[in-house]
Amino acid sequence: MARPRKPLLSRERIVVAALALVDAEGLEAVSTRRLAAELGVSGPSLYNHFRTKDAILDAVADRVCADVDLSMFEDATDWRTALLTWARSYRAALAAHPHIVPHLARGPGRRPSQLRMADAVFGAMTAAGWSRAQATRIGALMRYFVAGSALGSFARGFVDDAAVYAGDYPHLDQAHLLAEHQQQVDEGAFETGLRALVDGLALTFPADGARPEQAPAAGRPA
Structure with missing residues (x-):
């Protein structure tokens, strides 16, 4: 044939x-x-x-999330290191395809890769001692932060014309240089925020871990 x-x-x-x-x-x-x-x-x-077209976009979103490394949640890594490593991999996957981020932001729906990711994060947090309620909130918090950071570039939002900022915006006298240092600015901002989030969570961990009774009923949102 x-x-x-x-x-x-x-x-x-x-x-x-x-x-x-x-x-x-x-x-x-x-x-x-x-x-x-x-x-x-x-x-x-x-x-x-x-x-439908939405079904195609769901498959595209799932393909992007399939590139996110989840191995740290299976290797008995401490929860702080696991969150840091996962968030970097998650951002890298989304930053490579920023236009799909608004569709991803709708939530996992029925997408297998995103559901596996949600399951891995929630499972690791509860296994580490977080209550179910806080584990749910941590997963949501990290998704908001990572998706927002991958959606666009802060540095590229400023034009490279110093005259735009002269006079009216005295504190932005170096803003015209930001786009030139886009990777350094954007990645530095992500790392600063990520570490602040995880360090902040660590400060509440003992108290949260001692209150498992605050967990929501199974199948109900936190």
């Missing part, structure tokens, strides 16, 4: 094409019509693999 001229359509090909489109042009660029054109297929053929 002769080979088909074009590779057969698969979930994998659709997800790879959708991620490339999101990276290049943002979430708004993704549509079934556009993806079909990129893949050289008819639009309806995508529905054999994904029922």
Whole structure:
């Protein structure tokens, strides 16, 4: 039997094409019509693999989160070191694909990679002695912080024209230099905030660990 001229359509090909489109042009660029054109297929053929555009974006988001390292939660690493190491890996995965972050921010939904991550963090925190309520809050807190830090660059938000800041904004006399040092500024800010968060949590750990009765009932939010 002769080979088909074009590779057969698969979930994998659709997800790879959708991620490339999101990276290049943002979430708004993704549509079934556009993806079909990129893949050289008819639009309806995508529905054999994904029922909706949101389902495609869910798969893209899950692919990005699959790159997050969770091994530190399985290696009996102390909870502080585990949170620091995981958060850095999490941010690196999101920062490589910042346009998908708004979709990820909706929560894990049914996405396997995000559910595995939530399960790993919650399990490690409760095993370390945190109450279920605080373990839930820690997972939420870290997600807010990491997603926000990966969404955009603080440094790149300032133009490199010193005249913009002269006179009216005397405390921003060096702001025009921030974009030039974008990586140093943004990564430094992330590290500063991350360590402050984890150090702050450590200060409350003994008291929280002594109050397991504050845990929410199973299946209920904290």
